[in-house]
Each structure stands twice: as C-alpha cells, then as structure tokens.
Amino acid sequence: MATIKDVAKLAKVSPSTASRAMHDNPAISEKTKARVRKAMQTLHYAPDFNAQSLANKRSNAIGVILPVDHHEIFTNPFFLKVLRGISEACYHAQAMVNLATGSSQAELLHSIDIMVTQGMIRRFIVLYSEQNDPILLKLRQLDAQYVMIGKPYQLVNETPYVDNDNILAGSDAAQFLVDHGHKNICFVYNDLKKMVQNDRMLGYQRVMMENGLLINSFELPAQEYPGGRQLVIQYLTQHPEITAFETVDDMLGLRIQQVLRSAKMVTDRQVSIIGFNNSVYSEAAHPALTSVEVFPRRLGNEAAKIAVSLQMSENLSTKLIVPHQIIERHSVATV
Amino acid sequence: MATIKDVAKLAKVSPSTASRAMHDNPAISEKTKARVRKAMQTLHYAPDFNAQSLANKRSNAIGVILPVDHHEIFTNPFFLKVLRGISEACYHAQAMVNLATGSSQAELLHSIDIMVTQGMIRRFIVLYSEQNDPILLKLRQLDAQYVMIGKPYQLVNETPYVDNDNILAGSDAAQFLVDHGHKNICFVYNDLKKMVQNDRMLGYQRVMMENGLLINSFELPAQEYPGGRQLVIQYLTQHPEITAFETVDDMLGLRIQQVLRSAKMVTDRQVSIIGFNNSVYSEAAHPALTSVEVFPRRLGNEAAKIAVSLQMSENLSTKLIVPHQIIERHSVATV
C-alpha cells in the first residue's frame, strides 16, 4: 500500500503539502494540487483510516445504535432494511459502519462508551426514539453527535433526524378505514413510550374526532408475554361493536388475525385490519394484510447521509420527512 | 483519557515496559506487571484502538459480511438475529463490529477491499455459504481470515465455520412428516447454490430413500418474481398425490399456505407443511407453522467467538455444529 509519503515524493512535495492538497486546503496552489492528485491516481493511494483517526482524534466510522434487545425487535425486518440503507450511504461516503447492540441498557451504554473513548467514533445513528432515553444522555455527555430515526422527544430543534410523518400516516390509515365505512375502529399499540407509536395514535385520534367517532385503543403486549392471546379474546368479546383495527405494526395485526381465527370468531364476525411497515409476511397472511409502507431503507439512507456530513461542531440540525404509502391488500373490507 | 504514558509514569516504568506488561510479555517481572496493572486501574486506562491498529497493522474490529442484497434476504429476520449474537460475543471480547453490505457483488467486493486495506480489518464473518463465491476469493487474496456461518464449499478443512447439521435437520423434518403418515412429500427450495438449502434437501432425500418413498422437489422463486403463484398452483394440480411440503424456509411455507387458501384448494385438499427458521411470523400463520428452529443467535455468537480468537497466522480451523429443534405447531396433520 502506498503511503502519503510515496505520494509526496512522486509529486515532489512534502507530506504535509500532500496532506493539505488532499483536503483541498486553500493554502495550496491549484498547480500543486493537480500534481498531488495525479500522484495519488498513479499510486492508487488510499489513506489509512487508523492513522487518520489517530491524528484527527476522530474516526471515520458511523456508529449505529439498535434498541436494547427485546425479542420483538430482533425479529423485525424493519431494522435490517434500515441497516441496509445506512450501509449504502456510508459506502458512498467512504465511511465504515459500526454496530452497537446490547442485551441490556447497561451493556449498550458500555458499548457506546468504548466506541467513543477507545474507537474515537463521534457520529452515531440511533434507530429508534424513546422517551427519556439514557442512551442519548450518554451520547451527549461523551460529546458525540447523533442523528435519529424517528422524531426525538427532547431537544427536537437541536437534533437532526429523519422520520416519517407518523401522525399523518396514522391519520391516513384511520381515514382509509373510515372511507371503507368503518365507524368503530380500535387502535392497537405496544409501547406508547415509543414516539412512532404515539404519533400514529395521535393521527388516528384526530381522524376519529374529525368524524365524530369514538376512540378505542388497546395495548397488546410483546410476543413472548403469555396472556396476550387471552387479552385479545377478552377485548373482542367486550367490544362487539368494533369492526376494524389499526395496528401500529403488521405483527400485531397478524396476531389479532390469528386470535380471530383460532377463537372461531371469524365465522360470526368480520373484522378489518390495517397495519404498518409492510413486512413480507403480511403479504403471506390470510387475508393479505393492508399495510402502510414507511420505506425503512430510505430512512436509513437519509439518516446516514446526514450523519456523514455532520461537521465537528455543527449547530444547525437537518430534519427530513420520508413519505409513506398505503399498500392495499385484502384485510380491509367495506361495510 | 489516560494514555499509556500516564500509566507508565504512575508505575514508574517506561511506556515500552508498560505496553509489554499489559500484554503479559514474559520478559517483564511479575512485580512490575503488578505495578502497571494497579496504575491502569487507578487511571481507568483503556487503549486507543486506532493507535493500536496503526502500530499493529491490524484492527481489533470484526468485519461482518452479509449476502448481496436480494430483496428476500434483507427481509429475513434470521440475519438480524445472527448479528445480535455476533455483537454480543464481540462485546465481551472488546472487539468492534463492522458491517459490510452491497447492493451488487462489485460493491460488496469494493467494501471489503476498503475494510482490509484502509481499515486494517483482518478478521471477517461471512453470514452465508454459496458456491463459487468471489467474496471468499477476495478475502483470501487480501490475506484476511474469515469464519463462515454455514458449511463452506471449498477448503472445507481449512475454513473455520459454524453451522447447523442441515443434512440432519433436513432428515429430521422429513422423518417428522413420515412419522405423521405422509408418503408423498415435496421438498421446496429457492436456490440450490446455497449450501443450507442443498444440505437440507440431501437430508430429505435420505429419509425418503430409506423409506422407499418417491423424491419430489420444487423450486419456488424469490418473492418478487411474479409468476411464482401460478407455478405453485400448477404444481399442486399436476401432483394431486402430494400431502406434505418441507420448505427450506418458513417464508416459502407461508407462501404455499397462501396459495392453497386463495386457490380454494384448502377445502378439497389437506396439505401439511414444515418449514425452517422458526420466524415469529410462522407463529402467526394459519395454521401456525411447524418449523425447525436453528438458533441463529447462537450461530452468530459462536462464529464471533471463533473470529475474535483467530490468531495472525492460524492454521487449525475450528468447526462447530449448533443443534436444531423442531417446534411443533399446527401445520402438520396426521394422515
């Protein structure tokens, strides 16, 4: 591998000049810059990231923070798609992608500590937004920069983020049901501490109110929680008027479908469902789930683009809204 | 952050001695080692990864190579679970996790090139095994080490890998069907260039032959391929004798379920299905899919443990087989 010294020698300049030329330092004349560039070309020069990071006290890598390992999360293809988008953008920006996960919050915090203090990673992408998240606090304490996927709870103006308009998405989904003649619609969520879920619910509520309809909501606990099934059955029998569900994730919709079928309610009751995230599996469901596509890959891609362009002491924060789209399938019937 | 010089000063030794003490160099007396260790403690010393990588010409990071971006892959929670396992092991080994993806093979190759030549990453985990994979060739050319998840096609003895016993898993699944009285069983795959699929099919074939049954197989193309549905219908009508499917991934099973239902064949024909990978979604299917759990997180974890312990010029290769387990649900009926 050619080093900067080789380039310097070939271009007949000193390494310092070469370095400055490479970074387009205005102190270097256009003539020498050209010479240096040519030398780089012929030697196939590529900088050593570790040397750079050492000298700069700042790595070229982007840290990616996944939410603390809940079974549910590590099973949701959403994150993998986001990762793919991040990876793509980083590839084009010549940045490395560094993963941070943890099975507990303490572990994750520690991971991040190491990445920053020992790895000199200074830019992160946080793949979720949660209320009072200690991870963000840590990041700030360590003087690291981050962009979020999802709207932040705190420092909304100072934090760069990319998100869907989840309120609008929540509305659109609800409106879709209303347009199909549904009047008694229930919103199903999982954890309202998550901004996504909260926003979608807000959107749902708005549409219901606008149409003078009653608001119903139901918390369906995560997969592994045992009594979940029972809860659904109970809810259904106590609310015979409900004809449609808006579920914050396809997975929840799928589970409701399943309960409906197994409890033999499917025969005597027709229930429509609309979900979010458009997982492959919703296509295979029966009936195939109508779902709101949120373009996770795009979310990741844009977040990474922002992250790599983050300057050392940036103060203006970029916000970007990625559109969503209802994918109509067969789980919503007209009443 | 404390540097090695600070530690050296406090321990009243030179940086070189401190460094050697930290690496348990036998040239250093136990007495000084103890002094150095105490100094490390009191200063909360932690080495700078970039400085280390620079001096060693070898990064502490593990590169993780995902398969080239086929829609199908980036949707399969399997990989996310594997990643989780890798991340966990790396956390305990104080190693960073570096992701490599690409939307084309060229892109992925380039990514890897950069990681090795500019990032000094020398240890990789390859999350799949494919016939004649140029990625592996590249890795070897670059003189990088890798451990595979899945059995390698080439250099089987020289390559460390962790895998399920997919032949056995394939047999077990087939035997499970046979035990339930099925005689006309069809194996459904996707891409036989993938070792997993090939192995599972081999296992299936063995059981069929042992039981004097006919071998049937069927290639169901990836999700996005349009005519897929038609193909299934065609196959089903041409083979009225088939009573059970063994599908190489739950997703394929789900798709077959769906066709069966939508084509109204469900009424006049009862078909059993057993899949692999035990995705969450198979639980939500109707009927819930019986599936072979392969413990992806464990696969990743073990692979990472091997990777971090890889020496600079290791020659013995570790192989590790992770067990599998049939998760019985409701998609297999007794005939």
Added chain:
DNA sequence: CAATATTTTGCAACCGATTGCACTAGGACT
C-alpha cells in the same frame, strides 16, 4: 530595484500505541 506584502511550501512535533536492540544490574562462576 529595494522593501514589503502575500502566497506557497516544508520542518518538526504530535496523535498513542508497539518492538528491536542496547543497556544495566545482579548473581554465578572461575
């Protein structure tokens, strides 16, 4: 044309580790 201003460049230190080799101290041996 000398004096000064301005642009370009290079020297040398530094980032935080690792390591070959030379040096020192102490003990064993003649």
Added chain:
DNA sequence: AGTCCTAGTGCAATCGGTTGCAAAATATTG
C-alpha cells in the same frame, strides 16, 4: 576480584497520517 550470563528495563524508531509555525518563493508597491 574479574568475567560472563541472564533477567529486566528503557531508548528510540516506527506505524501513517495532521497541523502550527517559520521559511522560502513569488508578487506588489513606492
């Protein structure tokens, strides 16, 4: 006591970059 080992340690170079500051080269001005 002098010589030779051996074990333990430190010096200084190195990895491949970046950057403050001074020096050199060139341009501008009176």
